[in-house]
Amino acid sequence: MQWLTLLPPIVAIALAVWKREVILALFAAILSAEWLLAEFNLGTGFVNTVERMVSVFASPGNTRILLFSLLVGALLSLMQKSGGVSAFVQWVGRKGMADSPRKVGLLPTIMGILIFIETNLSVLTSGILARNLFDRFNMSRERLAYIIDSTCAPVSVIIVMNAWGAYVLSLIDDFSFSNTNQVLFSSIALNFYALITLALVFYTVLSNRVHGPMKTIETKTQQQGLDVLEPPSKKRFMLLPLATMIGGIIFFMWLTGLQSLKSNSPESIDFFDALLAGSGSKAVLWATFSALVVAYILLKTQDSRRHKELVGWGFEGMSKLLGLVTTVMLALALGSSMKALGTGDFVAQMISGHLPIWLVTPLIFLSAAVISFTTGTSWGTFGILIPIGMPVSISLGIPPELVLAAILGGGVFGDHCSPISDTTIVSSLAAGCDHLDHVKTQLPYALTAGIATLVLYGLAAFTF
Numbered sequence: 001m002q003w004l005t006l007l008p009p010i011v012a013i014a015l016a017v018w019k020r021e022v023i024l025a026l027f028a029a030i031l032s033a034e035w036l037l038a039e040f041n042l043g044t045g046f047v048n049t050v051e052r053m054v055s056v057f058a059s060p061g062n063t064r065i066l067l068f069s070l071l072v073g074a075l076l077s078l079m080q081k082s083g084g085v086s087a088f089v090q091w092v093g094r095k096g097m098a099d100s101p102r103k104v105g106l107l108p109t110i111m112g113i114l115i116f117i118e119t120n121l122s123v124l125t126s127g128i129l130a131r132n133l134f135d136r137f138n139m140s141r142e143r144l145a146y147i148i149d150s151t152c153a154p155v156s157v158i159i160v161m162n163a164w165g166a167y168v169l170s171l172i173d174d175f176s177f178s179n180t181n182q183v184l185f186s187s188i189a190l191n192f193y194a195l196i197t198l199a200l201v202f203y204t205v206l207s208n209r210v211h212g213p214m215k216t217i218e219t220k221t222q223q224q225g226l227d228v229l230e231p232p233s234k235k236r237f238m239l240l241p242l243a244t245m246i247g248g249i250i251f252f253m254w255l256t257g258l259q260s261l262k263s264n265s266p267e268s269i270d271f272f273d274a275l276l277a278g279s280g281s282k283a284v285l286w287a288t289f290s291a292l293v294v295a296y297i298l299l300k301t302q303d304s305r306r307h308k309e310l311v312g313w314g315f316e317g318m319s320k321l322l323g324l325v326t327t328v329m330l331a332l333a334l335g336s337s338m339k340a341l342g343t344g345d346f347v348a349q350m351i352s353g354h355l356p357i358w359l360v361t362p363l364i365f366l367s368a369a370v371i372s373f374t375t376g377t378s379w380g381t382f383g384i385l386i387p388i389g390m391p392v393s394i395s396l397g398i399p400p401e402l403v404l405a406a407i408l409g410g411g412v413f414g415d416h417c418s419p420i421s422d423t424t425i426v427s428s429l430a431a432g433c434d435h436l437d438h439v440k441t442q443l444p445y446a447l448t449a450g451i452a453t454l455v456l457y458g459l460a461a462f463t464f
Contacts, residue, residue: 077317114428127430248287
């Protein structure tokens with residue numbers, strides 16, 4: 001029965017590749033998981049599949065993610081149809097900030113590094129700013145999705161002064177290390193996957209070269225030519241709502257963190273402590289809604305747009321993202337089904353046993369990648385493997401920072417390869433490209449970094 005827990009992710013991946021229909025693949029995967037949970041009763045499994053999808057909305061965090069995904073479509077539509085995006089593209093062209101493919105590629109790369117506080121903020125800001133600039137130079141949206149996806153998560157596990165770092169610290173605090181902060185910070189230089197992935201992003205941007213399926217996509221993009229943009233109006237119609245979203249996420253992260261910490265401690269609370277303790281799902285939703293309100297007011301008062309016209313633009317933008325929102329909902333439901341089935345736990349158990357010490361760290365990295373790939377969540381992978389990996393490192397005398405780096409890097413690696421990863425889905429959304437095309441074009445780069453990382457972890461075992 002334990003091996004059968006791998007059936008749902010296999011069904012999801014096989015159908016997605018065969019039919020190129022991710023929604024059907026995810027639904028079939030949930031049905032197979034619920035069929036197993038119902039002890040092979042197909043009728044009960046079908047009913048439970050429907051209820052599993054309904055249960056996604058029982059979580060306020062999940063509901064916020066789905067609402068945010070819709071609202072960001074409305075926000076993008078207002079910024080584009082107002083001519084604000086066209087005006088911004090025209091302005092950066094005149095200033096010489098985006099007069100070559102290399103400069104255009106550097107824009108989302110640098111933004112992704114600088115905005116390390118929250119991954120959705122990094123992905124959305126970088127994608128929205130650069131998507132029409134990429135069109136201008138006939139660079140594919142898939143290339144943009146790869147850049148923002150392969151920048152945000154690796155940066156988040158390297159620059160650990162964010163929610164990722166706080167979460168990992170909470171997981172390793174339970175173990176008898178003299179200095180848990182030191183373990184976390186020492187893992188940065190050993191996170192080979194994150195470092196190699198960032199190096200590949202800079203190679204792609206600075207050389208302006210792409211390989212594999214990405215090259216095929218690029219050729220099609222060049223043959224199709226540019227998308228038609230709205231006539232330029234005022235760049236503030238894009239920049240003010242975008243600044244509201246960026247500032248709003250930071251402010252609401254701080255506010256929700258402050259409220260959370262105040263309920264536990266009446267003492268004065270540091271700004272960064274509050275920021276790290278904040279709720280990402282609340283902050284992103286509230287900030288996106290605030291940005292939408294700012295865009296509406298700007299266009300109503302300064303561009304004399306009618307209320308009905310603006311509402312129509314908003315719903316048109318939402319309708320374009322309904323497919324992705326459905327994908328997010330099904331991915332969340334599948335993650336819940338596989339958690340109940342114990343898929344992640346089974347994969348983690350496969351690394352236990354008597355193994356040569358030099359194989360332990362590579363296998364931990366590989367296990368983290370498989371768990372993340374099959375469940376679509378790197379954070380869930382950390383929650384499963386860190387409590388297993390830290391005792392393994394202590395008992396076998398392997399440096400804990402090496403094992404921690406392997407878990408963190410493996411989680412990000414699996415995320416990059418997984419069609420059901422929320423970060424991968426949001427990257428497709430922000431870049432405005434087909435989700436499966438993004439997964440397909442990013443995969444060779446992720447596999448290259450993953451294979452190189454496996455080799456390095458094998459060699460590292462002989463160093464320590």
